[in-house]
Amino acid sequence: MEYSVLTIGIPDELFSNLKKLIVQYRLRFIMSPTVHAAGQMLSHQPFHLLMVNLEYLRSIQQTDWLIGIRRISFVPVIIISDTPEKDMKGMIELGADMCVSGKWPYSMIADLAYAQLRRYTEYNHYRDPGGAEISPFQVSDIFIDPARRIVMVQGRSVDLRPREFSLLLYFMQNPKIVLTAEQICEHAWEMEGSYNRGVSGPIALLRKGIEPDISNPCYIETIPRIGYRFTAYRDETCDDCSSSVGLL
CATH class of the missing domain: 1.10.10.10 (Winged helix-like DNA-binding domain superfamily/Winged helix DNA-binding domain)
Incomplete structure (x- = not known):
């Protein structure tokens, strides 16, 4: 089965490296141009991971955007931040699952993304994510x-x-x-x-x-x-x- 990862504001270099490093799943990466477009996509199709650049949300004054997303989707959310120690508590309260630094090695970020994918797909979906009869x-x-x-x-x-x-x-x-x-x-x-x-x-x-x-x-x-x-x-x-x- 092909899994879908939605990204918002992720730097191109990080985006391309994640595609190369997360090899445990057959992933389809989709880069959303805006938070509005991302909200529409999350409403109309399933995603297995959402990765958001906090600095992008700040630049458009939408740091509380996750509140609305959590009303329509239970997708795991990883926040990329320049200051994760400072932002962690606030992002978790808004609905994020993890807040990581964009300055960390790409391999570390990829490993954390894989862990979230594994939890949401294999653990929650009973190791049969393609089975419509049992999959949430x-x-x-x-x-x-x-x-x-x-x-x-x-x-x-x-x-x-x-x-x-x-x-x-x-x-x-x-x-x-x-x-x-x-x-x-x-x-x-x-x-x-x-x-x-x-x-x-x-x-x-x-x-x-x-x-x-x-x-x-x-x-x-x-x-x-x-x-x-x-x-x-x-x-x-x-x-x-x-x-x-x-x-x-």
């Missing part, structure tokens, strides 16, 4: 861990019964696709034929757990006479639910 993943600001039966919405833990958990997992595996009641029964619950009690009850219970406003659903859209669609992104369906990340 995130769509917009909803995180799901199928093996541990964990759901978090914007960092808030949500308790779901097995039926609603399976329903959410099926929705998250098929974002923006209109799903019929028959498809939901067959693929989410492995039931053949029509579900004699319908799917509206489980949908209502799932909405109660994840929606910020049940009367105005942002995540699960009803398609009249057809089925339901997991819209995935709150800012596309709810005018007043825009993520702060998208506003940077």
Whole structure:
């Protein structure tokens, strides 16, 4: 499987050396031009490591940018700083996992990056990061861990019964696709034929757990006479639910 590393403001020399030195994984490095673009990418696709140059954030007066990121992603974050001893505490409080010096040997930074990748992929993903059936993943600001039966919405833990958990997992595996009641029964619950009690009850219970406003659903859209669609992104369906990340 190919893993993705997102970088922001990292010096070109460090960027190129990291690509050469972290050989334990098949990595795809993506350099984001702005924090706004990085926020959009983190909202729409999975990344396995985020590396940010603190001096760049300071230059654009966005040192608290990580607060918004932690609402949408649990990706490990390494901060590159000229003064890590001074900045460590503040960066950890904002959501970073590690603060290192850009003046350290490239091999040392690469080793620390590898350690974070290993923890997030092999340890948290049960050594099978490509297995969608067990690997934790995130769509917009909803995180799901199928093996541990964990759901978090914007960092808030949500308790779901097995039926609603399976329903959410099926929705998250098929974002923006209109799903019929028959498809939901067959693929989410492995039931053949029509579900004699319908799917509206489980949908209502799932909405109660994840929606910020049940009367105005942002995540699960009803398609009249057809089925339901997991819209995935709150800012596309709810005018007043825009993520702060998208506003940077």
